[in-house]
Amino acid sequence: MLALNMSKEVLSAFGLMNEKLVESNEATEARNASFVASLDVKAADQPEKYEPLKAKADQIDKLAHTFDAYLADLKGKMTAKIDDPTDYEIMDKGDYLDEHFFKGDKVKEDGQEFLNQMKTFREGVAKVLADQKGMESVIKEVNEKFNTDEVKNRDGVKVDWLDYHYKGFPLVASLTKMTQLQADIKTTESQVLANMLQGTLSSEVSMTNYTTLMETSKSAYFNGEQFDGQIVLGRKDASTKPSRVELTLDGRPLKENQYSIEDGKVKLKIGTGGVGEHKIEGKLIFAQDGEEIEVPVQSSFATVAKPNSATISADKMNVVYRGVKNPMTISFAGIPDNKVSASAQGLSRGSGSSYVMDATKIKGREVTINVSGTLPDGGKVSDNATFRIKDLPKPTGTVRGEDGAIKMQRNAVKISTIGAKFDDFDFELPLRVTGFKFKVPGQPTINVKGNKLDSRAQKVLLKAKRGSNVQIFDIEAKASGVSVILKKVSPVLIELTN
Structure with missing residues (x-):
C-alpha cells in the first residue's frame, strides 16, 4: 500500500512538472512571437540590414512550429481517452506509445515519423545557422538535445534511442518528456533569435566598422590661427540608409540627382560654387520601429579661387x-x-x-x-x-603719322595732316591737334588753326627751296577725357625733296 501511494505521488509530480513546462512554453512562445514581430518592423525600416536576418529567423520559426505542432497533436492523441487530463495518478500505463511506436522489438512507421521529426528539426536548424557567425554553440546544443543515436542503458548495453526513452514508461512520464521537447524547441528558437540580434549589435559596434572624422569650427584656416580640430569616431554601415534626405545648399533644396546614397554614406554631387563659404543644412530621416527619426545636418565648405596666374611685380613700378x-x-x-x-x-x-x-x-x-x-x-x-x-608723358608731333626728321615732297606737305601721339604709353589716348606754327627758312612764321596748312602757310611753302628744312612746332593738342594740360608737343622737321 505504501508502494502504491509513492507511485501515485511520483505520477502527480510528473503531472505538475508537465504543467509548469506548459506555462513556461506559453511565455516563451509569446516572447518569440514578439521578437519576430519586432524583426518584421525592423526589416521594413532597414531591409538591407535586417532582411537577411529575418529570412533565417523565418526558417527557424517554421521548423520550430512544425515540430511543435506535431508534438502537440501527438500529446492530444495520447490523452484522448482520458476524461480528466489533470488526473495524473491514472496515467500509469504506457500502452499508447508502446503500441503507437513499436511492434515487438521493431519501430513502427509512427515511431519512425517521430524520429524523422526530430532529425528534420535538428538538421534544419544546423543548416540554417551553418554560415551564421557566433552560432556554433547553438548548433552544438541543438545536435545534443535532439540527438537520436543509440543510448547505453544501466547495464551498459546499447539500445535504440526511441526504445530507451519511451518504451514501457507511464503515460504521464512520456507526456512530460514530450512537453520538455517542446520547451527545448522554443528555447532553441529564443537562443537563435537572441544570438542573431546580439551578433548584429556586436557587428555594429565592432571597431572595424568605425572610421575617424575631423570636426572643425570652420572649413578653412589662415596662417597664424590656432587649429581647433577634433578627431572623433564615426560608424560606417553600408546597410544603414536614410529613408529620406532633405538637404539644402546655401538655402536651396538639393535635387535627387545632386546626391546618392552609397555604402551608408550620402555622397554629394554639387558644384563648388563661387569663392567663399557654402553651407549644407537639413536632415537625414531614418525609419526606426515604425517611426521616423531625424538626424540634423549642419556643415559647410569653403571655395577659394583656383590659382591660374603668378603674381609678378616689378619694384618701383607701382x-x-x-x-x-x-x-x-x-x-x-x-x-x-x-x-x-x-x-x-x-x-x-x-x-x-x-x-x-x-x-x-x-x-x-x-x-x-x-x-x-x-x-x-x-x-x-x-x-x-x-x-x-x-604726369602724362610728352606728346610727339607727327606729319602724315611720321615724327622726327622726315623727307617729303612739297605737295605732300601741303595736304598732310598734322598730328600728335604718346609714344610707348599704356593708355589709349588719341590726341587732336587744334593749331601749330609753320616756319620756312627766310619767311615769317605762320600761326595755323586746325591740323592742316592753311592758305597763308601754303603760299609760304611755295617759296621754300628744294632741300630746305621746314618746321612745324608749338603744336597744340588735346586729349578726350584728360583733365590736365598736356606737356609741350615735340616739333617735326621736314626736308623738302622737290
Whole structure:
C-alpha cells in the first residue's frame, strides 16, 4: 500500500512538472512571437540590414512550429481517452506509445515519423545557422538535445534511442518528456533569435566598422590661427540608409540627382560654387520601429579661387598717372569681392574687384590704397599698397603719322595732316591737334588753326627751296577725357625733296 501511494505521488509530480513546462512554453512562445514581430518592423525600416536576418529567423520559426505542432497533436492523441487530463495518478500505463511506436522489438512507421521529426528539426536548424557567425554553440546544443543515436542503458548495453526513452514508461512520464521537447524547441528558437540580434549589435559596434572624422569650427584656416580640430569616431554601415534626405545648399533644396546614397554614406554631387563659404543644412530621416527619426545636418565648405596666374611685380613700378582714369583690380585671396573694401583719395569702385584711380587732384607724388576684408568667421584682415603719381608723358608731333626728321615732297606737305601721339604709353589716348606754327627758312612764321596748312602757310611753302628744312612746332593738342594740360608737343622737321 505504501508502494502504491509513492507511485501515485511520483505520477502527480510528473503531472505538475508537465504543467509548469506548459506555462513556461506559453511565455516563451509569446516572447518569440514578439521578437519576430519586432524583426518584421525592423526589416521594413532597414531591409538591407535586417532582411537577411529575418529570412533565417523565418526558417527557424517554421521548423520550430512544425515540430511543435506535431508534438502537440501527438500529446492530444495520447490523452484522448482520458476524461480528466489533470488526473495524473491514472496515467500509469504506457500502452499508447508502446503500441503507437513499436511492434515487438521493431519501430513502427509512427515511431519512425517521430524520429524523422526530430532529425528534420535538428538538421534544419544546423543548416540554417551553418554560415551564421557566433552560432556554433547553438548548433552544438541543438545536435545534443535532439540527438537520436543509440543510448547505453544501466547495464551498459546499447539500445535504440526511441526504445530507451519511451518504451514501457507511464503515460504521464512520456507526456512530460514530450512537453520538455517542446520547451527545448522554443528555447532553441529564443537562443537563435537572441544570438542573431546580439551578433548584429556586436557587428555594429565592432571597431572595424568605425572610421575617424575631423570636426572643425570652420572649413578653412589662415596662417597664424590656432587649429581647433577634433578627431572623433564615426560608424560606417553600408546597410544603414536614410529613408529620406532633405538637404539644402546655401538655402536651396538639393535635387535627387545632386546626391546618392552609397555604402551608408550620402555622397554629394554639387558644384563648388563661387569663392567663399557654402553651407549644407537639413536632415537625414531614418525609419526606426515604425517611426521616423531625424538626424540634423549642419556643415559647410569653403571655395577659394583656383590659382591660374603668378603674381609678378616689378619694384618701383607701382605707378598711376594724373589726368586719366587708372583702372585697378583689388581683391583678397579666398575672400569674395563683396567682403572686400578699398579706400584712397581719388579711388572709386566699379563692380566686383574693379576700381578706378583718378590722381588728378592729389597734390603729392604718392598715394596709398588701404584694403580690408571680412573672413567667413567674421574676422578682419587688412593690407595696403603705395603708388607713385606721374604726369602724362610728352606728346610727339607727327606729319602724315611720321615724327622726327622726315623727307617729303612739297605737295605732300601741303595736304598732310598734322598730328600728335604718346609714344610707348599704356593708355589709349588719341590726341587732336587744334593749331601749330609753320616756319620756312627766310619767311615769317605762320600761326595755323586746325591740323592742316592753311592758305597763308601754303603760299609760304611755295617759296621754300628744294632741300630746305621746314618746321612745324608749338603744336597744340588735346586729349578726350584728360583733365590736365598736356606737356609741350615735340616739333617735326621736314626736308623738302622737290
